[in-house]
Amino acid sequence: MSERSTQKSTSLRSTVVHAGHSKAEQGQPFAHSPVFASTFHHSGEVDNQHYQYGRFHNPGWAALEQGLGELEQGSAIIFPSGMAASAAVTTALLESGDTLLLAADGYQPTITYAKTFLQKFGVKVKTAPTLAIPEQDFSGIKLVFIETPSNPLLDVIDIQQLADKVHAANGILAVDNTTLTPLGQQPLLLGADISMCSDTKALNGHSDVVFGHVATNRADLFDAMALWRKLAGNIPGPMETWLVHRGLASLDMRLERMTTNAQAIAEYLQQHHKVKAIRYPGLISDPSFEIASRQMHNFGFIISFDLGEQAHAEQFLQQAKMIVEATSFGGMHTMAERRARWGVDDVSSGLIRLSVGCEKLEDILQDIEQAL
Ligand SMILES: Cc1ncc(COP(=O)(O)O)c(C=O)c1O
Known part of the structure; x- marks a missing residue:
């Protein structure tokens, strides 16, 4: 491991234990509890300072998203599965006429989803093997969605170099980081626009929850994916959110x-x-x-x-x-x-x-x- 990555992982390794936990107050519990609420008391004019309705937000989501954001070095949005997270990326960011480039040896349901539900609305879906992706012509490609290391053959490509090429063609680079989690690799720091993860896997780590998240540093991408979650109603339950937050501390x-x-x-x-x-x-x-x-x-x-x-x-x-x-x-x-x-x-x-x-x-x- 390089010195740079060792240093980063050293601080990350402490951050993960505390991620998303606010400073303990006198006499208050140290750990979060799940908040089961479909609605919140909200009187007068609608404001965005207070909780309103369970499909829009939840205190447990906010805590976990804060923690994941600290690890990803971006803003996180949580989802009820890894597939919901990857569907948010493609569905919220693409429109008719756009081209999506996927890794042919990436997670197959991501490709099946794009071909089944996006192609019929005019999104063009292209695939290339992971190792061939850096050599593609990116002109006209709106979104490049890769997985490195690929799974199961564990091919690795240089995210920084790829991000430079995709950005030069005005495209967006998303990385499925499921096999490593943000503790093993931080795609946003390497120049990617979106880091996506199935937290069903190592991030939760106890084989008892299906979950996912995305993170980004771009406000426009964040707003589009957050709006998609709210309007598609593709939201995580409070109990699963709490379990994932609890699992995160031991990652x-x-x-x-x-x-x-x-x-x-x-x-x-x-x-x-x-x-x-x-x-x-x-x-x-x-x-x-x-x-x-x-x-x-x-x-x-x-x-x-x-x-x-x-x-x-x-x-x-x-x-x-x-x-x-x-x-x-x-x-x-x-x-x-x-x-x-x-x-x-x-x-x-x-x-x-x-x-x-x-x-x-x-x-x-x-x-x-x-x-x-
Ligand atoms: C690399 C990768 N991405 C995404 C997913 C989808 O995640 P989920 O099963 O949580 O929907 C998986 C699930 O196996 C995966 O392995």
Whole structure:
């Protein structure tokens, strides 16, 4: 990691514990509680200084958005899922005749959403593989939406360089930062206009809430996405908001354990004779290592490794005792799945995506060893 990113992550690592919590008052609770309210007492002329109605705002949203904004170095808007957050970006910012460029190997429902619900209103949808995106001609492209590291193959592209190119063509750059969270990478500081995250994954981290957020430094983009949330009614519940805020405080601790575990497991898998190929940005031999070292605060907790054949991958998943077979990532529990089972990813049939959790390293290694 560069000195610059180490310094940033050091201060961020304390910020995350306190994010969104105001200074404790004498005799007041230290922690937030969820505020269950559909409406608030609001007399006289309508003003925007006080809470009015539960679809417009909620004190718990305000606290979490303040905390996420501190981490993202921008203004945050929360949503009831990562897909609602990504739909806010594309739906609120594009209009008929605009062109949207998506990563072909990015999260597939984002592409399906654009082709199903935006194309019919005249938005042109283009895709290109993550590694080919920096070489595209950006003239006439309104919004570029990438995911770095990509998932599950963990390709990494230079956000700063891409932002310069997109901005030179008057476009907007949005980064899906789900695999790293704002503690692992800060897209806005690297020049992106929007940072988006499925907080269902590591940010909440306990595999019990579906949630998402966006952050931006541009007032026009913020206003459009906030208005979309309010008018589409795509709002998070107070309980989920509180759970995510509670989970956020331990994000650094969890990531520290998960990423340290992941590095050791990747090094183990790399030398195992049954592993035909492996991707982890923290391996010096990995094509993503150089850019990842510059722009990421850690190398993440996702490893993709190929056991050559579907039968071998399935056998690994069945033999695993502690590792849970599941389609998500970023939780406390180590999870794995054969990605090609969804039939949409352009990945080999023996590829396993491993999301390394917080268990003791030796126990995860032992489980992997016996399953292999
Ligand atoms: C990279 C990425 N972006 C967005 C999403 C969508 O998030 P959610 O499932 O919270 O709607 C996911 C979910 O898996 C994801 O992996």
